[in-house]
Amino acid sequence: MKTVEDAIVDSNWQLAGDLWQLVLRSKSIPKQIEPGQFVHLRLGEKSEHILRRPLSVHDVFADQNGNFEYLSLVYQVVGEGTDYLTTFSKGDTLNLIGPLGRGWQPARGINSALLVGGGVGWVPLALLAGSLTAMGVEVHCLIGARNAEYYDALAGGADFRPYALRDTQGADTEKFFEHVATDDGSAGHHGFNTDLLEGLLAKYNFDYVATCGPEPMQSKVAAAAMAREIDCDVSLERRMACGVGACLSCAVDTVDGSKRACVDGPVFKAQEVVW
Amino acid sequence: MNAQNATNEAPSEMQILDMSVNLGGLEMKNPLTTASGTFASGMEYAEIWADSAKVCDGHVPSSQAAQAPCGGLNHRQLSINPDTPLSCLGAIITKGVSLNPWPGNDGLRIAESANGMLNSIGLQNPGVEAFCTGDLVWLANQDVPVIVNISGHSVAEYMAVVERLESEPAVSAYEINISCPNVDSGGMGFGTDPLTAAEVTAACRTASKRPLIIKLTPNVTDITEVARAVESAGADAISLINTVAGMAVDIHTRRPVFDRVVAGLSGPAIKPIALWAVYRVYQAVKLPLLGIGGIRSAEDVVEFMLAGATAVAIGTANFTDPLTAPKILVDLKEWCVTQGIKNLRELIGALR
Ligand SMILES: Cc1cc2nc3c(=O)[nH]c(=O)nc-3n(C[C@H](O)[C@H](O)[C@H](O)COP(=O)(O)OP(=O)(O)OC[C@H]3O[C@@H](n4cnc5c(N)ncnc54)[C@H](O)[C@@H]3O)c2cc1C
Numbered sequence: 001m002k003t004v005e006d007a008i009v010d011s012n013w014q015l016a017g018d019l020w021q022l023v024l025r026s027k028s029i030p031k032q033i034e035p036g037q038f039v040h041l042r043l044g045e046k047s048e049h050i051l052r053r054p055l056s057v058h059d060v061f062a063d064q065n066g067n068f069e070y071l072s073l074v075y076q077v078v079g080e081g082t083d084y085l086t087t088f089s090k091g092d093t094l095n096l097i098g099p100l101g102r103g104w105q106p107a108r109g110i111n112s113a114l115l116v117g118g119g120v121g122w123v124p125l126a127l128l129a130g131s132l133t134a135m136g137v138e139v140h141c142l143i144g145a146r147n148a149e150y151y152d153a154l155a156g157g158a159d160f161r162p163y164a165l166r167d168t169q170g171a172d173t174e175k176f177f178e179h180v181a182t183d184d185g186s187a188g189h190h191g192f193n194t195d196l197l198e199g200l201l202a203k204y205n206f207d208y209v210a211t212c213g214p215e216p217m218q219s220k221v222a223a224a225a226m227a228r229e230i231d232c233d234v235s236l237e238r239r240m241a242c243g244v245g246a247c248l249s250c251a252v253d254t255v256d257g258s259k260r261a262c263v264d265g266p267v268f269k270a271q272e273v274v275w
Numbered sequence: 276m277n278a279q280n281a282t283n284e285a286p287s288e289m290q291i292l293d294m295s296v297n298l299g300g301l302e303m304k305n306p307l308t309t310a311s312g313t314f315a316s317g318m319e320y321a322e323i324w325a326d327s328a329k330v331c332d333g334h335v336p337s338s339q340a341a342q343a344p345c346g347g348l349n350h351r352q353l354s355i356n357p358d359t360p361l362s363c364l365g366a367i368i369t370k371g372v373s374l375n376p377w378p379g380n381d382g383l384r385i386a387e388s389a390n391g392m393l394n395s396i397g398l399q400n401p402g403v404e405a406f407c408t409g410d411l412v413w414l415a416n417q418d419v420p421v422i423v424n425i426s427g428h429s430v431a432e433y434m435a436v437v438e439r440l441e442s443e444p445a446v447s448a449y450e451i452n453i454s455c456p457n458v459d460s461g462g463m464g465f466g467t468d469p470l471t472a473a474e475v476t477a478a479c480r481t482a483s484k485r486p487l488i489i490k491l492t493p494n495v496t497d498i499t500e501v502a503r504a505v506e507s508a509g510a511d512a513i514s515l516i517n518t519v520a521g522m523a524v525d526i527h528t529r530r531p532v533f534d535r536v537v538a539g540l541s542g543p544a545i546k547p548i549a550l551w552a553v554y555r556v557y558q559a560v561k562l563p564l565l566g567i568g569g570i571r572s573a574e575d576v577v578e579f580m581l582a583g584a585t586a587v588a589i590g591t592a593n594f595t596d597p598l599t600a601p602k603i604l605v606d607l608k609e610w611c612v613t614q615g616i617k618n619l620r621e622l623i624g625a626l627r
């Protein structure tokens with residue numbers, strides 16, 4: 001059920017450099033979110049920004065009474081809109097449309113998944129990491145970040161494992177792995193996360209790959225997965241006006257013709273996309 | 276007083292308020308419609324309106340209005356029929372339909388500007404045949420008059436689309452787009468020259484007796500000249516305005532943002548341009564006018580009607596807030612009641 005709803009800012013803070021986390025309280029959206037979906041956020045009632053900003057849902061969680069009313073977004077300040085977003089604070093209202101889009105589509109019964117996130121592209125994969133782990137799937141996260149600080153911010157640092165595994169009491173943490181690459185070598189591999197790709201694909205028997213981040217990175221991951229005939233989902237970013245399928249701003253070229261990232265995606269099967 | 280009481284009282288006020296208008300032969304129960312290309316065929320918005328009404332129209336006592344989940348509604352309720360959500364509108368205007376499928380433009384398709392946006396969608400659509408067997412079948416059951424927006428590369432193409440739609444009883448009227456800046460051949464080219472504008476109008480006129488609305492571009496020196504030309508050629512109404520030609524520059528790549536360089540500016544930024552066009556054309560022709568451009572509130576609707584519009588369309592504001600149209604209806608009714616207005620038509624051209 002897509003709704004337009006006023007959400008209340010619970011917190012909005014700088015995780016690292018230009019990465020921020022915004023936690024919102026919303027009545028109907030968090031409990032409906034599936035991993036990979038997004039919300040379309042209005043930048044205040046009075047601002048001159050008439051277009052909403054699409055942001056992936058990073059996490060959802062419950063209050064003390066078990067009501068799933070919290071929504072976490074992690075955003076990078078890249079322009080005027082995201083810069084303005086940093087000015088909102090606890091108690092402010094932000095209007096959302098959500099849940100939007102088609103999320104990740106892992107097949108039932110998969111055993112082992114590789115989730116490849118580049119920078120802030122990791123965000124929509126966080127929830128997937130949690131839900132796959134909860135299902136008992138072996139999950140390998142391959143994260144590329146600017147440096148160790150960004151990696152910690154994206155992956156939740158020491159908190160990462162607990163929240164990815166938060167609903168999985170007794171889940172097999174032996175089945176959860178992180179692989180890291182940083183641009184400056186301050187954590188993990190010094191270089192691109194895709195440098196580690198072939199090694200991982202050769203070593204483990206993945207039956208699902210999901211990726212989000214810069215499109216050149218996604219296309220490399222998609223090609224590698226397809227070469228090994230592994231089911232692969234990609235998540236594409238497009239500029240969005242309506243966010244609900246009405247304006248055709250967000251066209252994606254696919255083998256079946258033009259599709260809309262906001263409703264037919266943002267997650268697409270790798271082999272569907274014309275790169 | 277709680278929300279329930281408020282709605283129980285409302286009908287007696289509404290019965291004495293007549294919001295209906297006649298747009299060149301098209302009966303509309305209120306002056307509100309949707310601007311072509313911002314609303315597709317309405318399916319997406321119908322779903323959101325119905326779902327949001329469930330959340331927003333929860334019985335929220337007015338004492339808790341501030342906590343109501345839908346901004347700006349306070350204690351008022353959206354009057355949305357969950358089975359036919361679009362039936363609250365006076366009419367719906369579809370995305371542009373052409374004879375053959377059009378792929379739309381490559382590259383980035385939108386950019387934001389201060390209080391506005393630029394688009395270069397390029398009239399992507401699956402063609403009239405797919406429209407008739409797809410969206411129109413759904414629209415036929417929505418209990419709302421359907422105005423089909425038409426684009427073409429040639430006079431013959433415009434006419435062929437009208438001819439195909441003539442056999443479709445679900446269509447109530449045509450809006451002929453001779454004003455799109457986002458396609459190379461056709462589009463705005465037809466609307467900047469009074470002669471070709473008249474030619475397209477006359478051709479569509481011979482093909483149909485249904486209300487024929489011609490949509491004009493502001494990208495001309497004298498819009499009244501084109502308006503007079505389409506009036507003489509048999510138009511029943513005039514829509515104004517389509518988007519204003521503009522561009523955006525990417526300083527990092529030092530390239531234009533859009534592959535076609537030019538794009539169409541819409542949103543609140545163009546409202547004064549649209550009002551000025553409505554005002555001038557109202558003086559120049561006898562035809563009823565459909566005002567379009569930056570409308571996002573009931574006050575904006577009243578401004579356009581005072582300047583001479585019989586009806587108005589909501590465009591870019593649907594993106595900012597998908598509930599804009601139903602909210603405007605609620606606000607407009609309330610405004611009329613507080614102003615003691617019994618017949619909305621008294622506002623048309625009533626600028627002192
Ligand atoms: C489905 C989806 C999910 C996303 N999830 C996240 C997320 O979790 N975290 C995050 O940091 N970013 C995410 N993005 C990207 C984010 O929407 C943009 O970074 C943001 O809109 C930029 O706004 P701005 O005003 O700061 O930038 P500006 O460049 O000033 O924006 C100008 C216009 O372009 C649009 N735009 C600019 N860059 C992008 C982009 N990369 N994608 C889409 N629209 C863009 C803006 O929305 C705006 O309409 C997501 C994008 C999509 C489509």
Ligand SMILES: Cc1cc2nc3c(=O)[nH]c(=O)nc-3n(C[C@H](O)[C@H](O)[C@H](O)COP(=O)(O)O)c2cc1C
Pocket residue numbers: 241247310311312313370371394396398424452455490516517518540541542543545567568569570588589590591592
């Ligand atoms: C994304 C987008 C797509 C549009 N597509 C069409 C179209 O197909 N046909 C048409 O006649 N006008 C089209 N328009 C123009 C609008 O119908 C309207 O005339 C214009 O946007 C001004 O109104 P607004 O400021 O309320 O948006 C489009 C506008 C936008 C923003």
Ligand code: FES
Pocket residue numbers: 239240241242243244245246247248249250260261262263
């Ligand atoms: S953003 Fe409007 S169709 Fe996707």
